[in-house]
Amino acid sequence: MLSFPATPILPLASLEVGHHFYWQIGNxxxxxxxxxxxxxxIALLVLASVLATRNIQRIPSGIQNLMEYALDFVRELAKNxxxxxxxxxxxxxxxxxxxxxxxxxWSGALIPxxxxxxxxxxxxAPTNDIxxxxxxxxxxxxxxxxxxxxxxxxxxxxxxxQPTPVLLPIAILEDFTKPLSLSFRLFGNILADELVVAVLxxxxxxxVPLPVMLLGLFTSxxxxxxxxxxxxxxxxxxxxxxxxxEHH
Amino acid sequence: MSMLGTFVWLVAEAGAEASEEGGFGxxxxxxxxxxxxxxxxxxxxxxxxxxxLGKILSDRRSSIEAAIREAEERKQQAAAALADEQQxxxxxxxxxxxxxxSADERAVATKAAILEQAERxxxxxxxxxxxxxxxxxxxxIAELRQRITTLALQKAEAELPSRLNDDVQRSIVDRSxxxxxxxx
Numbered sequence: 453m454l455s456f457p458a459t460p461i462l463p464l465a466s467l468e469v470g471h472h473f474y475w476q477i478g479n480x481x482x483x484x485x486x487x488x489x490x491x492x493x494i495a496l497l498v499l500a501s502v503l504a505t506r507n508i509q510r511i512p513s514g515i516q517n518l519m520e521y522a523l524d525f526v527r528e529l530a531k532n533x534x535x536x537x538x539x540x541x542x543x544x545x546x547x548x549x550x551x552x553x554x555x556x557x558w559s560g561a562l563i564p565x566x567x568x569x570x571x572x573x574x575x576x577a578p579t580n581d582i583x584x585x586x587x588x589x590x591x592x593x594x595x596x597x598x599x600x601x602x603x604x605x606x607x608x609x610x611x612x613x614q615p616t617p618v619l620l621p622i623a624i625l626e627d628f629t630k631p632l633s634l635s636f637r638l639f640g641n642i643l644a645d646e647l648v649v650a651v652l653x654x655x656x657x658x659x660v661p662l663p664v665m666l667l668g669l670f671t672s673x674x675x676x677x678x679x680x681x682x683x684x685x686x687x688x689x690x691x692x693x694x695x696x697x698e699h700h
Numbered sequence: 701m702s703m704l705g706t707f708v709w710l711v712a713e714a715g716a717e718a719s720e721e722g723g724f725g726x727x728x729x730x731x732x733x734x735x736x737x738x739x740x741x742x743x744x745x746x747x748x749x750x751x752x753l754g755k756i757l758s759d760r761r762s763s764i765e766a767a768i769r770e771a772e773e774r775k776q777q778a779a780a781a782l783a784d785e786q787q788x789x790x791x792x793x794x795x796x797x798x799x800x801x802s803a804d805e806r807a808v809a810t811k812a813a814i815l816e817q818a819e820r821x822x823x824x825x826x827x828x829x830x831x832x833x834x835x836x837x838x839x840x841i842a843e844l845r846q847r848i849t850t851l852a853l854q855k856a857e858a859e860l861p862s863r864l865n866d867d868v869q870r871s872i873v874d875r876s877x878x879x880x881x882x883x884x
Binding site for chain 1: 722723725726727731732733734735736737738740742744745753756757760761764768791875
């Protein structure tokens, strides 16, 4: 994996961003702190799912009710993006994206990770590492290519020249800008939020960072929503083509 | 995010920092770890989120309850209606069986009546035919008899001149007279 390049212009920020808790796996240097928090998030989600489904009641209560509400939420989200006909097989993917990103963001904003000291780098939301967001965005790219090929076979490529072949370069470019914008939007928002909070905490340790932290909570939730929504929108676009298919 | 602080303090506490960089540990600095603010944020989130989320969840729960209750009510109604209709069906089947039985009965009766009637008709026809036959036969016999008589008379009349002479005439007359006499 790539390490985020330390910016030489801002030495303070480079100290922040550029330091990672490296693990060496084969030829790869991976960011251990991201893995640790990711595992924590995954464990949290799995635990919540297990607890919610362990003793299923007809009339939901407690955590079952909460998780059913979450499921309803992601299902609505997928349905709004993909339409009544196509959304069902994509609920797990979009729902997983949303829940993982949401819980990651909020764990970064709510849990005092800095209590735990690593040999190098520090624990934070997994989504403030570009590698995580790029991985998620590439998964979205794979998903929408898969959706398009599965629905139309090689006819999927027809959409690149569909309104007019003049737009072919732009259509091809879109396949690169989509994961790029997805990953950088999420990464940038989360990292910027954490940096702003960190800087404010350095300047005024008490109370002043509170509004920014609350705003950060809001932004984090919105970013998770945006990521999942855009994933749904891209998959829908791949499924539908440029409008010709809708008349069938 | 303690790096600016670290940066500032590095000058003074370089030795201590260097030794701490080595491994895992717990950072005891409450201000540096932003613990107070995080606690406040978590508290606020808990306080408001609890009410908000709690309301959403209880609404959801009650709407599910209502939906289930309604569905169960409808199910009961449907079961009642089903039982009702089944009863009606049974009644109708009974009625149909009754109608069929009575129809069978009536069919048998009608058949018997028709057969009897036919029998009677046949009898009557046969009788009338027999009567006709008798009449016809007696008529034919009478006709034949008359014809034979006529023919016999003709023949007798034809033969009479050749056979009849005085002697014969006399003997006949005599015989007749004697017969008359014999009879008296």
